[in-house]
Amino acid sequence: MSHYQDYKARFESNRTALVVPEDCKPGVPEYHPFLDLIDPHSWDFSWWLRFADKHYIVCHEIWGYRSGRSPLRSYFSFHYGPIVRVDKNGNIERDPSNPLELRICKSNKSCEPSHLHYKKPHPAPHYEQSRVDGLVLNEVDMFQFVKAVFRSRAEKIELDEAMGFTLR
Amino acid sequence: MSETVLTFAEVKIHLRELQKKYGCSNREFLDDPEVRARVLDEDEFKWEAYLTHVEAMREYEEELHREYLSHVVPPSEHHKDEKDEEKVVAQLALAA
Numbered sequence: 001m002s003h004y005q006d007y008k009a010r011f012e013s014n015r016t017a018l019v020v021p022e023d024c025k026p027g028v029p030e031y032h033p034f035l036d037l038i039d040p041h042s043w044d045f046s047w048w049l050r051f052a053d054k055h056y057i058v059c060h061e062i063w064g065y066r067s068g069r070s071p072l073r074s075y076f077s078f079h080y081g082p083i084v085r086v087d088k089n090g091n092i093e094r095d096p097s098n099p100l101e102l103r104i105c106k107s108n109k110s111c112e113p114s115h116l117h118y119k120k121p122h123p124a125p126h127y128e129q130s131r132v133d134g135l136v137l138n139e140v141d142m143f144q145f146v147k148a149v150f151r152s153r154a155e156k157i158e159l160d161e162a163m164g165f166t167l168r
Numbered sequence: 169m170s171e172t173v174l175t176f177a178e179v180k181i182h183l184r185e186l187q188k189k190y191g192c193s194n195r196e197f198l199d200d201p202e203v204r205a206r207v208l209d210e211d212e213f214k215w216e217a218y219l220t221h222v223e224a225m226r227e228y229e230e231e232l233h234r235e236y237l238s239h240v241v242p243p244s245e246h247h248k249d250e251k252d253e254e255k256v257v258a259q260l261a262l263a264a
Contacts, residue, residue: 012169031171034179034221042224044217060213064224067231075216077209094209109216110198122205 002039003071007063011045014143021150023052041065048092049146054083055101056092057149059142077105078145080159096122102149102159104140114138118160118167127167135165176225179218186215194219 001009011029020026027048033040042064049057062075081100085093100121106114114137115126129137145163152162160166187193189211196203197215204212 008169028170031169032174032217033171034174034224035176037171037173040173041228042221044213044220046213062213062217062220064220066227074220075213077213079209096205096207096209098209107216109219110204 003063003065004033004040004043005038007043007045007071018143018146019150020049021154024150025050025052047142050083050092051153055081056083057146058092058094059145061142072108073106074108075106076140076142077103078140078142079103079105080145080149102145102163104137104145106138114140116165131168133166133168135163174221176222179221182214183218183222186211186218 008031015026015029027050030046031043032045033043035041042062044062045060047059057078057080059079060075060077061073063071063073065071079094079100080102081098083092084095084098087093098121100117101119103117103121104114105116106112113128115128116132116137117124117126148159148162148164151157152159155162183194186197190197190203190207192200192203194215197207198204198219207215
């Protein structure tokens with residue numbers, strides 16, 4: 001099985017096991033393999049989840065690999081916050097200055113190491129790993145993020161507690 | 169599940185659209201934090217994705233090229249082989 005097929009199987013397995021709260025409506029996961037449907041050398045992925053109280057989660061990932069090497073997640077962004085604006089088709093429109101609860105992201109291309117934004121959007125300072133305890137930002141998994149948001153909402157606790165991190 | 173294969177032509181078109189929309193190059197998008205700050209979140213993700221796809225394709229092409237070159241016999245080796253063959257033919261002719 002190819003890395004891409006493994007990725008899809010892992011996602012579907014995690015999604016099947018996920019207990020989704022009643023007020024959450026997960027969207028259709030969107031896969032974009034490049035050039036090849038079976039064994040692409042790169043692909044991108046998006047998954048949106050909406051809540052009845054006009055909040056949302058969006059998970060974006062970009063993966064690639066070279067022959068003989070393990071796949072590398074070159075970009076990810078896991079975002080949770082209120083919906084500020086939707087377009088005429090009902091799609092959520094996002095702006096870097098929109099309010100947010102938590103966003104964890106990384107971009108290899110623009111040399112942005114893994115960091116998080118907590119409760120304050122751009123241009124508030126990013127919290128890089130050196131200022132975050134209890135969580136390895138580079139290894140955060142989308143289901144770890146989604147489950148923490150679910151737990152935070154269900155138990156009415158802050159997301160830092162649900163994700164298990166503290167900020168310096 | 170939605171699954172759509174992206175072609176190289178589509179990626180090139182989308183990259184041109186993004187460059188036009190924000191009035192900057194791919195390099196500026198990657199290197200200039202001020203440019204990046206005004207790029208909408210969805211566009212940022214797509215831009216990153218398209219650039220990653222182009223890079224992955226280039227790396228794959230380079231791999232293929234290296235693989236091809238590793239199987240090509242250098243011209244000097246060809247020449248040597250031809251000379252060896254000529255000697256054998258000459259020896260066979262003498263023996264006959």
